[in-house]
Amino acid sequence: MLVTYFRSFGFFSEEQIADFVSLTATRQLGKNELFAKEDEISDQVAFIKSGIFRSCYNTANGDDITYCFRFPGELLASYSSYITGNASVENLQAIAPAELLVISKENIQKLIDQHQNWTIFSKIIAEQQYLELEERIFQLQRNTASERYALLLENQPQYLQQIPLQYLASYLGVTQRHLSRIRRGITF
Secondary structure, eight states, X not given: OHXXXXXXXXXXXXXXXXXXXXXXXXXXXXXXXXXXXXTSBOOEEEEEEEOOEEEEEEOTXXXXXXXXXXXXXXXXXXXXXXXXOSBOSSEEEESSOEEEEEEEHHHHXXXXXXXXXXXXXXXXXXXHHHHHHHHXXXXXXXXXXXXXXXXXXXXXXXXXXXXXXXXXXXXXXXXXXXXXXXXXXXXX
8 A cells, every 4th residue: 555655656666665655663552542632743654554543632621633534545643743743732642553664764764865856746745734724724615514515525536424513513613413414415
């Protein structure tokens, strides 16, 4: 899966991909375990082989807010902490048992020092992160909760039933009761 992911970019050699894979470590996380923890520095990136993750934070009054999900075949990082070296402002929590391939920032830097393709890759990932953030902001401002649910259903139907309702409701910005009404209104 990871090799296929890198091949999809169309500019990595098989040797460059093998170099990346050789610098990763497999990590298993159980349900509810954290990959990154709020208020701690996170200097790793993971490729999700299996499992589902949510990005979340706690508000000043103790509310647990889910703002993003990550699925198999995607990268996972507390991106702002990774870039700045500051403490993470979010938790990255497994909501299903997960298997990750993890690489440290130090090892990514080694790859960047060896070949410019890794710099190009890093730029592409930064651009993708920006576009995802922009899309999320526009969804929250332009789309109803029902439309946001329909988009999630369209893009990740095989995983939607595995996401606990309280996390899904938080992601959509609605109560669990409203989520139930939304789900009844959408035909599968």
